[in-house]
Every structure is written in C-alpha cells, then in structure tokens.
Amino acid sequence: KLSLLVIFKTYLSFVSPVDLMDYKEIRRILAKEEQTSLFASVCSWSIKDILNEDLYKDKMKTIPDRFSSVDEYFQCFVPHLLEETRTELFSSLKSLSKAPVFQIDSVETRTNEFFRRTSIKMFHDITLTNYDADDKSEKYEPRCGDVIALSPLSLTEERPRIDDLNPLLLGYVFSVSGGLEFSVHFSRPIPKNEKHLFRSGVFLMTLITNTRIWNALHNEAADSTLIQSILQEDASVRNITTLIYFMLQWSDLWDYLSCKLLNIAFLVGLLVFQVTEECFSCGHEDVDGSDSDSVLDIIRLAKLNSSQEAAILGCLKTRNCNHKKSVKLIWGPPGTGKTKTVATLLSVLLKLKCKTVVCAPTNTAVVEVASRLLALSKETIVCAPTNPAIAEVVSRFSSLFYGTSTLERTTYGMGNIVLSGNRERMGIMKNKALRNVFFIERVTVLGKLFSSSCGWKKRLESIIDFLENTEAKYEQHVHELEELERVIEEEKKNKKEEDEKKKEDGEKVTEEVEETTMQEVVNIPTFGEFVKKKFNDLTQELEFDMVKLCTHLPKSFISSKDVKNMIETRQALHRVRCFLLENSSRDDFKKGGFRYNCFNRLISVDALGALCLLPKCFGIPSLGDDDIRKFCLDNADIIFCTASCAANMNPTRVGSVDLLVIDEAAQLKECESIAALQLPGLRNALLIGDEYQLPATVHNDECEKAKFGRSLFERLVLIGHNKHLLNVQYRMHPSISSFPNKEFYDGRITDAAIVQERVYEKRFLQGNMFGSFSFINVGRGREEFCEGHSPKNMVEVAVISEIISNLFKVSSERRQKMSVGVISPYKGQVRAIQDRLGDKYGSLSGELFSLNVQSVDGFQGGEEDVIIISTVRSNVNGNVGFLNNRQRANVALTRAKHCLWVIGNETTLALSGSIWSELISESRTRECFYVAVEDKNLRDAMNDALVDDVSSSF
Incomplete structure (x- = not known):
C-alpha cells in the first residue's frame, strides 16, 4: 500500500514530461489514502471533537493478551492510537499560550504538473515572514510531520487562544525547503480569494511517529508471518499447561500417586519446552563449523558471564534455524550488562553476515549498543525508536573501530553502516564518528566524489596527467600568464589613451591602478614554485577524497587492498611533498638539472606507480541523487534508524532481513514494534528488556488503563513465553x-x-x-x-x-x-x-x-x-x-x-x-x-x- 508521503516525496519536485503517468490511478490511490490516513481522521475533528474526552471512549476496549488473527491484532490498536493523538492535540490546544507561533508572508497553491493533472487542491506552499531579531519568543522551525493550525488573526501580537483557531484549519507539513518555506497538506482546500486572509499560524504537535504506526497497522502488503507467532502462546506451551492441569486433577484423586505424577509432569514439561526452544531438524550446533572458532573468539574476548554467553548462543541457535519462525526474550534487569551482551551478539552476527535490525525506544539505548559495533560491521541493520537513541548507539559503537595498525586506524568499513535520522536531534555535527555514518552526509559526500565534472576520477586523472607532463603544464601556465599580461598591458594602454582624451575634453580622470597590483596578477613563478604549488593543490584534494572513499564506500566496492594502496599512495605523495619543500627553490630544479632529475625519478618510481594502482570508478555506475540514496541503503550492512522508520525499510531498499533485535523492548509500545515486525523476509526476533522498569509513556488515562502502553515483551511474558535472565549485576554496591x-x-x-x-x-x-x-x-x-x-x-x-x-x-x-x-x-x-x-x-x-x-x-x-x-x-x-x-x-x-x-x-x-x-x-x-x-x-x-x-x- 502506497502512502501519501511516499508518493509526494517521489513526485513533488517532478518537472520532466509525465505523459506516461497514469494520473487516474494515482488519483484513485490518493483518494483512498485521503479517506484512510491518520491525518484524514485528524482533519475530520472539530475543536469541539478535540476537546471531547469521550470521543473514542466507546470504541476503546482493553487490549487482550491473545489474538485470533492478524487483522484483529492490528485493528485493536487503532482506536487507542486515535485517542492518544486526540489527547496530544487536546494538550496542545490547552497550552496554546506556550506554543511556537509564526507570521505568514504568503500561501500559494502547488502548481507543478503532478498536482495539476491529479486535481489535488489541498497542497500549498507557505512562506513565513522573517523573525524580528529582538523578538525573544520561541521561533517555529518547520519539520516534516508537524501539525500546524492557521488563523486569520495575528497570533504573535497576543498569545493565541483556542477561539482564535475557530473554524479549525489544520495542516500537515510534508516538505521543508528552508527555514521560512515549507509545503503543507491542509484539512480542506483553501479558495484562492481566502489565501490572503491567513496571517499567522501555530505549531500544535508532531504527527510523524503516530503516522508511521498508523501506516504499519494498515499495511495490507506487509509480511506478517512472524507476527502470527506472537498472537498467542506456542501450541506446545498450551499443551503442556493442559497436561499438567490434567495430571494435577488426577493427583487429587490418587494422593499416593501425586508425587510421581507431578514429577512426570515436570519431566514432560521439560521435554516439551526443549521442543519449543530447539528445532530437531537443525541439530545442536550454535554456529556453522567454519565460523565457530571466530565466533567463540568474539565471545571469549568480551569476557561475558555464563548467563550472557547462554543468551548469545541461544540466539545463534534461533538464527540458524530455517524451519520455524520465533520470538525470543532476554530479561535484562538494571546493571546486568545487557548492552554489552547485545553489542557482543551483534558483533557475532556481523561476523556471520546475518542481516539484523536493531531497535530501541530511547536515544540513549541505541547509542549504548551501536557505539561498540562500528568497526565490526558486516550485514546488520540497526533501528531505534528515537533519534537520540540512535546517536547513542552509534557513538558507543565507534570506539571499537580504531585498532593499532595503520589500516585499522582508518575509517574503512564505516561505509557498511548508515545512520538515518534528524541531524539536530541526534547531535550529528558535534560527533565526527556519527557524521561518518550519517545518511544525508554520506549521500552528499558520495554525490561529490562521483561527480563527472569535479569528482574522484577527475582529480585522479588530473594529478597523473600533471606528474606525467610537468614541463608541458608549466609551459602552458607561463603561456597563459603571458597572454594575461599582454591583455593587461593592452587594457592599460587603452585606459591611458582614454584618460588623455578625457583630459583634453576637461573631464575628471580616475586614479590609475597601482603597478604592483598589475604585477601581482601576472607574476610568473619559477618552474620549482609552479610544481610545488600545483602539486600541493592537486594532492591535498585527492588525499581528502581517499579518506572519504575509505569512510563512505561499502567494503564490497572498496577492498582492503584498495585501502592499502591508498595509504601507500598518501605516503608516496608525502615523500614527494617533502622533496619539493626542500628542493623546489634550488637553482638546479629545472629541466636537465640534478634536483629536477631526482624529482622525476621519485615521481616515476614512487608516486605515479602508486597513483595508477588506484581505481577510478570502483565499479560504481553514474548515479543521480536518488540513485545514491538507494545505493547507500542497498549496500549498507547496518542501518540505524528509529523503530517507526523501520516501516520504510522495504525490500527494494534494504533486501531481506534475517533477525530483528529490539533493545529496551519493555519500554516500547507494542504497536510501535509492529512496523519493525513487518520487515521483509524477517524470520526471527529477539526482544531484550525488563518489564519491571518503566513502560512507554501514554498521555491518555483511558488508553493507559486499556493497556495501550504495554510492550510486546510484557505481553509475551504474560502468555507464557520463556525469557532468559541475565543474572549478574555490575552496577550497584x-x-x-x-x-x-x-x-x-x-x-x-x-x-x-x-x-x-x-x-x-x-x-x-x-x-x-x-x-x-x-x-x-x-x-x-x-x-x-x-x-x-x-x-x-x-x-x-x-x-x-x-x-x-x-x-x-x-x-x-x-x-x-x-x-x-x-x-x-x-x-x-x-x-x-x-x-x-x-x-x-x-x-x-x-x-x-x-x-x-x-x-x-x-x-x-x-x-x-x-x-x-x-x-x-x-x-x-x-x-x-x-x-x-x-x-x-x-x-x-x-x-x-x-x-x-x-x-x-x-x-x-x-x-x-x-x-x-x-x-x-x-x-x-x-x-x-x-x-x-x-x-x-x-x-x-x-x-x-x-x-x-x-x-x-x-
């Protein structure tokens, strides 16, 4: 099922011919989306509805512990999500006096070809007026997913009241062009003669997370195979429960057999539990024989306790099973080394090239895990419910990346890791390690590196050409300067003639340009000065590019041999640079001179040989911006993202996923987990958490009573899923x-x-x-x-x-x-x-x-x-x-x-x-x-x- 955001992001900037586009079909899809999207429901509310605390009271039922079907499972969360969204809007309206407001300069209807031919009239571009530098009130900074309300009044003159927004005109921000320009989907069309009436607006809430949850709950094309396994307890668990109950009834009748019957029940229970925990078709090996030594080395070096090791080995058994899909639980009380366990597990999965998604409900939680993994990237995707969570995981993960050898100290391998999220909220600019894996940063860097006009290939060819034809380049440069000098002299001559004519006519003459300025423009360097400056300019940019390539290209496109060649090339260029620094000003650094001959030998033997070994295109075709985005995601082994963003991880972008790991799972609302559970090809999931700590925050009291804030982890424990306990704490006295x-x-x-x-x-x-x-x-x-x-x-x-x-x-x-x-x-x-x-x-x-x-x-x-x-x-x-x-x-x-x-x-x-x-x-x-x-x-x-x-x- 397509979503409005997907369609809009694809076509909003569409400017090429669209004759082949089936606009009727797009219009049909959009009409369906208009009726079923979360924002459509929000748009149907009046202010009276938003303030009505009983609006969905009759529709909200207590979320059950067990479900009979996937449809029932998805639909049971819908009224609660609507009520929770209404409560957040209610809270925003009640605190309007503290909300960020903005003044509107203009409201214009979207007019590109796509909107004209699909007859869409509810999408407008808004331009804000510049903020007064002396205004100390909170400034509104538009972001995608924001819900705003417009008003014909000037809300900045007096603090806004609810009546100022009546009748309610809500807008959903879906594109931001700059600090003052953004595009909005409004709750109703704005007639052309009314656009000028809207003078200001107010920010109410961000709807992006709830929208992603809503889309996951209504995703008809989702892979729900794994979800089937979490609707109820395992059949074998139900069977053993029934068996034990039956035996206990018999033991009441025959007291003298009670002890034996209970023992039998216990043994049968162990047997059935063993069947549910292990698949007999898979044997008893935790990992494949070829990888067992390296995996055990990783576990051994981590210095884990027995419960942590057992948790990892149990997960590996689950991962190796191709006969059943399952969800495993790891119970991590405070201070029990949960983060270390998860990080070690991910290190092993990376070694085994097991594609994994890792989510977490808080900013800190994701950073805790990812900070230990950056250097060990193989085939993993990592998610988290919030941007700061991702930042924390990535930051901690990077500490393991730097080794002792020259090659290991490079950022080679980070290209297999992508961090996607909000730049400001994640503190990207304050952390270099995060910048090295940040998605938008990578797209920008790779776009420049593979630019046909000024990219890596062009720079590499330029330095090789310069070193092979140094004398010719110097002669060309001298010729250009001499030509420039001739032009300047000609201009001076013409200027002098004009000035003399003006003097004859009695006109005022401007002062002449100083001679030194003219001389500086056409100052012809010596051969040595030219070679030194040109070499430094070309190689400096090239060396920056080498670091960027090592950092941002996946390992499948840049081998360790390529990296070694780059390191050797940088060393060779450094030797040439040192030689030029010492010898370029000498008299015999000229054609036929001793030092120039030494320079040529150094170039031919050392630098050129190293430069010619470097690849020019790395097997990467010419890529546009959208292609680069797909390239980064498609070739990433680890993708960090928020949990709700996991819904965007479709097969065409990331491929099939083997394992889902949800860290701090007990802090994540169950409906938030659904998006991640729908990942393409997902076979197994591992939930790590502690239901005895705080659950997710729920704003509405009725939703909380109805168990809307309950996590999947807690519900699975309630219906009898086994959880593996980490039983040693390292924090508290x-x-x-x-x-x-x-x-x-x-x-x-x-x-x-x-x-x-x-x-x-x-x-x-x-x-x-x-x-x-x-x-x-x-x-x-x-x-x-x-x-x-x-x-x-x-x-x-x-x-x-x-x-x-x-x-x-x-x-x-x-x-x-x-x-x-x-x-x-x-x-x-x-x-x-x-x-x-x-x-x-x-x-x-x-x-x-x-x-x-x-x-x-x-x-x-x-x-x-x-x-x-x-x-x-x-x-x-x-x-x-x-x-x-x-x-x-x-x-x-x-x-x-x-x-x-x-x-x-x-x-x-x-x-x-x-x-x-x-x-x-x-x-x-x-x-x-x-x-x-x-x-x-x-x-x-x-x-x-x-x-x-x-x-x-x-």
Missing part, C-alpha cells in the same frame, strides 16, 4: 542492590565480584548517614502543589541543596571525580531543585564534579556514583500518588553505583502501603534509617527553609 533484588527479582540476581570488592564501597561524606545506602527522614517538610498539579517540597529541596554543596566541596578539595544524580518522580520538585541549584555546579565544577537533576522517567537507563531520591510527599494520610508505581520505584532505586540516599517523610511513606513502606522497614532492619535533624548542617538548612516558607505566606 551490594547494600544498594539488596532491596530491589529482593522486591522486584525474587533474589535471582547475584552481585558481580567487582561490586563486592572493598574498593567499590566509597564514602564521599563523613557520618553513617552518608554510607552506601540510607533513608533520611525529613519529617518537617510540606508538600505544595504547583501549576499543573505537580507537588514540590521545599524543605527536601533545602536538604538536597545542602548535601550537594557538601559533595561539591569534598570533590573540589580532594580533586576527586564524582557524578551525582538527583531523582524525583515529580516535575514540580525537579524544577524546584534546578531553580535552587541554578547552574553553579555546571559552571564551577569542570570535569571533576557532574550533577544531573531529572525525573524518574528522564533517568531511565542512566547511572551515577551518588543518587539522591526526593520522594516529596508529606501528609498524614499516606497518600503518595503515582509514587506508588513499582516500576517507577525500581528505576529510581537502581541508578546508583556507590551511594543511594533516599529523602522522604517516614510517616507518609510508612502509611502508604507501597513499596516505600517496605523500604523504610528494610532501612530500619539494616540500621540504615536516619533523621535529618540529627545532622547540624541539614537541620540548619531545614530551619531556613521553614522560615522562608512562613515569610512567603505573609
């Missing part, structure tokens, strides 16, 4: 890991030897209160509800500020490197802490002290030496709100490496009946419970905060 291990993971996680060593226990501040783990009771605080109903507790803010001040002082005095994180579940508290601390520690700390203040959601995936948790709530009812969420508590309690200090009101938390009640009980049992007023500095800080609070109330 044992006194920190003890509580979450017991509460969330049933004590199944063991502490690695490194965190049990004495040196891992660090005391940053004096006093037992500031040991590896402590609960610090702040009983005199008061919760206040800020704008947006997010609570804050200024007494806790004061306590945290004092602790951080002391940590910073210790770090500065001892020159001790220290990273500190402050976590609170509430945005109001996060803002209050940030306002109190300001940028003091960012500007003064340098590289020794780092401070990160975030919400729990913002800290997922992160870690710091010291973590301070502010629980905020302080009331006599034990009301803790969403602090009660166990997943949120798990994330907060597992971020610290050396010290975890929980700040809170004991009475409130103990009465809550939540996980925090258990934490207080645990801290008392372990004698890690402390009262803040027992510390003089904290007591003084609390008193000051209370005084300020009383003063502000008057």
